[in-house]
Amino acid sequence: MCRNIRTLHHFEPPTTPEEIRAAALQYVRKVSGIQKPSREADAAFARAIDQVTAATAKLLGALPERGEPRTREGEKAKARARWERRAQPRTATTPPAPDAARAGSVSMTAGGKRAGRRSRAARL
Numbered sequence: 001m002c003r004n005i006r007t008l009h010h011f012e013p014p015t016t017p018e019e020i021r022a023a024a025l026q027y028v029r030k031v032s033g034i035q036k037p038s039r040e041a042d043a044a045f046a047r048a049i050d051q052v053t054a055a056t057a058k059l060l061g062a063l064p065e066r067g068e069p070r071t072r073e074g075e076k077a078k079a080r081a082r083w084e085r086r087a088q089p090r091t092a093t094t095p096p097a098p099d100a101a102r103a104g105s106v107s108m109t110a111g112g113k114r115a116g117r118r119s120r121a122a123r124l
Contacts (some may be wrong), residue, residue: 005030009060012069017057024052 005026008015028048029035037045 002082006072006075008056009063010065010067010069012071015060017053020060021053024049024056027052089116 005023008019008023028045032045032048034045035039
């Protein structure tokens with residue numbers, strides 16, 4: 001999910017229409033893969049933003065409130081704490097993060113080629 005789209009439900013003070021629209025813009029940009037639409041796509045892009053904004057506002061209005069309301073300051077503090085945990089230098093006792101390129105269950109054949117998924121022809 002796009003990192004810029006934030007939780008909007010159950011905030012004190014309540015989420016503003018501008019925050020809802022900004023989230024809708026980020027969502028439409030992410031889904032479409034377009035940062036700035038061309039003139040031909042501008043109307044469809046604007047219509048999609050309006051529809052997502054309306055649907056989000058309707059959803060937020062219908063959801064029940066549970067627990068203590070969130071605050072913007074509290075959410076910023078949580079994000080800062082997450083960033084600090086990620087930014088901490090690794091120590092000798094801290095195991096390194098798994099290498100994404102080596103993660104998973106990839107095995108090699110005797111000839112040094114990757115074993116795993118068979119070609120479509122081999123599966124038929």
